[in-house]
Amino acid sequence: MLREIIFVLKYQTDVNISEKINSASNYLTDLGFKSRIVYPDMLIQTKEKLLLGIMEGTSEDNLGNILFMTDSSDLAEILLCSGAYVVGIQHEENQSEIFPGLKYVFTDIEEVVADSYEKAYQRYANLPWNILQTERCLIRETTVEDVDTFYEIYADPEMTRYMEGLFKNPEDEKKYTRDYIEKVYGLLGFGTWTVVRKEDGAIIGRAGFSIRSGFNDVELGFLIGTEYQRQGYAFEVCSAIIRYGREILQFEKMQTFVKAENLVSIHLCEKLGFVKVEEVDIEENIYGEEYHDGIKVEPSKAQFGKYVRMVLDI
Numbered sequence: 001m002l003r004e005i006i007f008v009l010k011y012q013t014d015v016n017i018s019e020k021i022n023s024a025s026n027y028l029t030d031l032g033f034k035s036r037i038v039y040p041d042m043l044i045q046t047k048e049k050l051l052l053g054i055m056e057g058t059s060e061d062n063l064g065n066i067l068f069m070t071d072s073s074d075l076a077e078i079l080l081c082s083g084a085y086v087v088g089i090q091h092e093e094n095q096s097e098i099f100p101g102l103k104y105v106f107t108d109i110e111e112v113v114a115d116s117y118e119k120a121y122q123r124y125a126n127l128p129w130n131i132l133q134t135e136r137c138l139i140r141e142t143t144v145e146d147v148d149t150f151y152e153i154y155a156d157p158e159m160t161r162y163m164e165g166l167f168k169n170p171e172d173e174k175k176y177t178r179d180y181i182e183k184v185y186g187l188l189g190f191g192t193w194t195v196v197r198k199e200d201g202a203i204i205g206r207a208g209f210s211i212r213s214g215f216n217d218v219e220l221g222f223l224i225g226t227e228y229q230r231q232g233y234a235f236e237v238c239s240a241i242i243r244y245g246r247e248i249l250q251f252e253k254m255q256t257f258v259k260a261e262n263l264v265s266i267h268l269c270e271k272l273g274f275v276k277v278e279e280v281d282i283e284e285n286i287y288g289e290e291y292h293d294g295i296k297v298e299p300s301k302a303q304f305g306k307y308v309r310m311v312l313d314i
Contacts, residue, residue, distance in 0.1 A: 002121040003065040004034040008054055008079065010072035011093040012039055020091070020110040031114050040075070047078050054079075067121045069106070073097045085124035087117075103186070123186065131193055131208075134240045137233065138196040139207065141185055144174050146194050149203040153225040162259040163223065164284060172291035190249055192221060195237055197228070204228040207237050209245060209254070217255040217311065218245070238272055246314040253314065257282055257307040266308060274310035282307045 005028050007021055021037060028035040040053050054068075068079050071089040079086045080101055088105035090097070099105050104120045106112050119129055128141035147170060154165050167173045184191040192208040207222035220241065224234045245251040256274055258265045266276075281304045 001065065002033070002067055002118060004036075005067050005069060005117060006035070006054070007037040007089075008068055008070040008072075008075050009037060009039050009089075010070070010075060011091070014091075014093050017091050017093060021089070023110045024112065027110075028114065028117070033114075033117075047081070050075075050078055051082050064125065067117060067124075069109075071097065073099050076102055085121055087120050126181075128194075129185070132240055132244050133198070134236050136198055137204070137237055138198055139193050139237060139241065140196060141181070142177060142192065142194045142206070143181075144177050146203055147173050147177055150206070153203075153205065153223075156226045158226055159223065162262040162265065167291055169290065176291045195224070195233070197233075204233060205237075207234075207241055209241070209249075209251075212257070215255065215309075217253050218251055220245075220254050220256045220312075234268055235271060238268075242272065242312070242314060251314060253311065255309060255311050257309055260306045260308050266310070269310050272312065273314075274312045277309050277311045280307055280309050281305070 005025075007025055009021065012018060025035045025037055038054050040050055063082065063084050066084065068084050068086045069089055070076050070079065070086060071091060071094045073088075076086050076088060076099055086102055088097070088099035088102045089109050090105050090107045091109065103123055106116070121127075122129055128143050131139045131141065133139070147166075150166060150173070151170055153159060159165075167176065180191065188211075190209050192206055192210055194203055195205040195207055196202065197204050205222065205224035205228065208220075209218045210221055212219050220238065222234055222238050222241075224237075242254070245254060255277075256269055257280070258269060260279060270276075284305050
């Protein structure tokens with residue numbers, strides 16, 4: 001887990017910038033993190049000596065517990081090559097720094113909240129983000145470890161009566177999930193998430209946002225396992241996700257697609273505020289039969305179903 005944030009800085013001539021970074025470090029310390037600022041000697045001849053100088057004084061013996069913040073591309077490269085988790089800092093004095101290889105670069109460092117440090121660390125450490133909580137549920141990013149439970153949920157024929165199933169081979173689904181974490185969560189910051197019941201940690205379904213080819217608006221999708229249905233979970237979870245989409249992701253409109261004969265889900269979407277707009281033909285079985293080296297192997301014959309497109313202005 002994240003225990004320490006170390007600011008490793010090259011630029012130190014501007015008093016205003018120093019005050020902002022000091023403010024950020026003090027803020028983190030007040031929240032219970034260990035935090036300090038280091039100005040390493042860039043004239044040290046070897047990268048090994050430079051890293052030792054940066055690490056001197058830290059109480060952590062594991063790089064995996066530290067998030068490094070730096071305003072130098074050179075320092076970022078040294079830290080990355082050492083296996084460290086690194087976030088760039090952009091300010092008035094280093095506009096030419098481009099930070100290749102970093103997942104995140106923070107600006108206005110004095111305004112960055114603790115959750116942003118945590119999420120940057122979690123992305124490097126391959127830990128799922130907790131997205132939001134409702135009264136009874138936690139909605140978090142999906143992990144590869146969730147996949148086996150998904151197969152148990154999808155084993156009930158009712159679960160795939162109105163929607164697509166998983167890959168036939170669980171290993172294909174796990175490959176797909178690894179790519180999804182990197183390419184969808186990592187780039188978009190949202191996606192389809194796992195729904196966990198807080199009282200016992202049981203995975204009860206999936207819900208979240210996706211982008212469907214051929215349509216402009218983000219799409220809400222949800223699935224609650226058969227044994228957890230008729231208990232209000234779908235409405236509770238989807239209501240919270242809609243609020244998250246409006247308040248955090250700044251979506252102004254979203255859509256959902258429901259099989260025309262799935263009257264229960266259509267009623268739920270209407271209860272959530274969605275309005276029927278049109279019926280459309282949507283390609284089914286887009287998952288494919290297999291997933292090889294990041295490429296979906298499509299079924300030999302495409303199938304299409306009639307879906308009701310519903311829209312919510314938020």
